[in-house]
Amino acid sequence: MRGVEMFRDLQSEATEWRRHLHRYPELDYRVHNTAEFLTEKLSSFGINHIETGIAETGIVAVIEGEGKKGPTIGLRADMDALPILEASNKPWSSTIAGKMHACGHDGHMAMLLGAAKFLAKTRNFNGSVALIFQPAEEDGQGGKRMVQDGIMDRFGISQVFGMHNRPGIAVGKFATCGGPNAASLDEFDIVVKGRGGHAAQPHRTTDPIVVAAQIIVGLQTLVSRSTDPTESLVISVTKLNAGTAYNVIPERAELAGTVRTFLPSLRDFAERQIEALAQGIAQGFGAEIEFKHRRLEPVMLNHADGTNLAIKAACALVGSEFVDDNMRPSMGSEDFAYMLEARPGAYIRIGNGPTASLHHPAYDFNDEAMPYGIGYWVNLVEMALAF
Ligand code: NI
Secondary structure (H helix, E strand, O other): OOOHHHHHHHHHHHHHHHHHHHHOOOEOOOOHHHHHHHHHHHHHOOOOEEEEEEOOOEEEEEEEOOEEEEEEEEEEEEOOEEOOOOOOOOOOOOOOOOOEOOOOHHHHHHHHHHHHHHHHHHOOOEEEEEEEEEOOOOOOOHHHHHHHOOHHHHOOEEEEEEEEEEOOOOOOOEEOOOEEEEOEEEEEEEEEEOEOEEOOOHHHOEOHHHHHHHHHHHHHHHHHOOOOOOOOEEEEEEEEEEOOOOOEEOOEEEEEEEEEEOOHHHHHHHHHHHHHHHHHHHHHOOOEEEEEEEEEEOOEEEOHHHHHHHHHHHHHHHOHHHEEOOOOOEOOOOOOHHHHHHOOEEEEEEEOOOOOOOOOOOOOOOHHHHHHHHHHHHHHHHHHOOO
């Protein structure tokens, strides 16, 4: 059990790493320079078991404790930036136009590096720590590929933990909850095929725009009229494309959208009913539809034991008054869900203070959070792998 004061002297160095990573953001799986930077730092800490090139550019580095009998726990940080033009006006702004670390993954990497440096020096635990650096969180599939590449079995990982900063929570505070922490994510596409013609003679056409409009309104009733009000489902139509001229009724209209929920039964329901409703409405107007549905990320479920451990580690660091253990889950998605499907564990939010929101061009990770994130990881390891 260590308080946050023990990690203050790592703040300036971790801040330097973070600002370096911030200057040179890379996207999705193409995080080659980022991976090289991390590998070099990890070996400079005396860590010699480092595997690179997992899921293209991911890294797993293993630190053995003084006691070697215990299990291995995995700690995960994400590596990728976003295709956003930075507007933070910070001296360490992105040097690459149109790319920036707008989700704080630079800070996540720096905090895990800080913990790695501390743990490689102290090794005051019984078992091993697998530091997992994962590419392509933003496209939602990097975590899945790390699991498919066999990291859980190959490194004998028995529990896995993740952390993400959250603007709006004060620096020095943590928040989590047991059970669902982030929603499942699915996407759908609907093409409405009507019959085009002259806009002055609508009776000679099957207007796909009117059909699409009915479908959009109809889909809203799947949540408001067909879902138990105490359960959560989001269906948002986020794209609508049709037509090219004022006086032409087009042949087709295209819709697309996203579905979020915490319940497998609602996920199945939405997939089935979006198609059935769109089909039925189109048929009533004499139009046809093409329907495509893709399941992307699963619900991210915090396991009971892992959540308790995460809460204890945070409380030991900052005191229970700064740890919200009953956070409202988010309808956003997170690809750490794949790791929590493969192994038990938990995901926690760390306060980033009153900064711009995630994915905003003015966002910047708050370096004041550094000792808290580092200290959380160290406490988690020393408590999970206590002698
Ligand atoms: Ni993120």
